[in-house]
Amino acid sequence: MSALLLMLLATLPSSASPSITTDPCACEASDGSCSVNVDCRGKCNKHCGTNGDCWVECSGFYGAFGVETNLEMPHGNASQFASLLAETTGQEIAFTKSKSDPAQDGMLFHVGFKKAPLWDALEFLANRGTVKISGRDFESIRRLRKALLSGQRFNFGVSNTPVNTFVTDLAGITGVPFQVAAGNPMTIANVQLPDANLAEIIAEVSKQTETKIIERARDADGR
Numbered sequence: 001m002s003a004l005l006l007m008l009l010a011t012l013p014s015s016a017s018p019s020i021t022t023d024p025c026a027c028e029a030s031d032g033s034c035s036v037n038v039d040c041r042g043k044c045n046k047h048c049g050t051n052g053d054c055w056v057e058c059s060g061f062y063g064a065f066g067v068e069t070n071l072e073m074p075h076g077n078a079s080q081f082a083s084l085l086a087e088t089t090g091q092e093i094a095f096t097k098s099k100s101d102p103a104q105d106g107m108l109f110h111v112g113f114k115k116a117p118l119w120d121a122l123e124f125l126a127n128r129g130t131v132k133i134s135g136r137d138f139e140s141i142r143r144l145r146k147a148l149l150s151g152q153r154f155n156f157g158v159s160n161t162p163v164n165t166f167v168t169d170l171a172g173i174t175g176v177p178f179q180v181a182a183g184n185p186m187t188i189a190n191v192q193l194p195d196a197n198l199a200e201i202i203a204e205v206s207k208q209t210e211t212k213i214i215e216r217a218r219d220a221d222g223r
Helices: 003-011 062-066 078-089 102-106 118-126 138-149 163-174 198-209
Strands: 025-028 035-038 044-048 054-058 068-076 093-097 109-117 129-133 154-162 178-182 188-196 212-215
Touching (some): 025 044, 025 154, 035 054, 044 138, 054 138, 062 118, 078 093, 078 118, 093 118, 109 118, 118 129, 129 138, 138 163, 163 178, 163 188, 198 212
Antiparallel strands (some): 025 035, 044 054, 068 109
């Protein structure tokens, strides 16, 4: 094969390669109250709200909140539980006891979680102080869940992300058991919506990726 032919082949696009964009993972509120820029090599999702609420994370981050958690602490305080939770899950979890009620950290608990999402354990801690996961303020992430479930509208974007990763993130952040029911779950999602709520986000990602995203029927115990 000649050197010229090799050069020509190298310049041809590969039909097997997914459509990848190089848009930055950036978010700026329409009212100018906040802006965030995260280096994710383009693989991210963003929810740009108002009143200081801007969220940008690398794809896959929110999925951790839905990971099944099993642990029991028969006798300990909130700080000890945070350490046990971090050790058990492998997540970077930091806990600071509440300044308004410092006695909370001195309280002893017998607490356990069985087949519970990590979110539930983090909420247990967040009700007793300040929690950060991978350096992110969990209270801010709680606001995102509330905003999504309440129907709030966002400047939304998901970039360079397989649909199954997007759905796992969506389930983790909302607590709703979404799943890909039809289509190729490895299809790359690149969707930008300037003003959309949760239902519209799901509908547009499904449409553009030719998949079907639905809420999975819950088990008898609610999971």
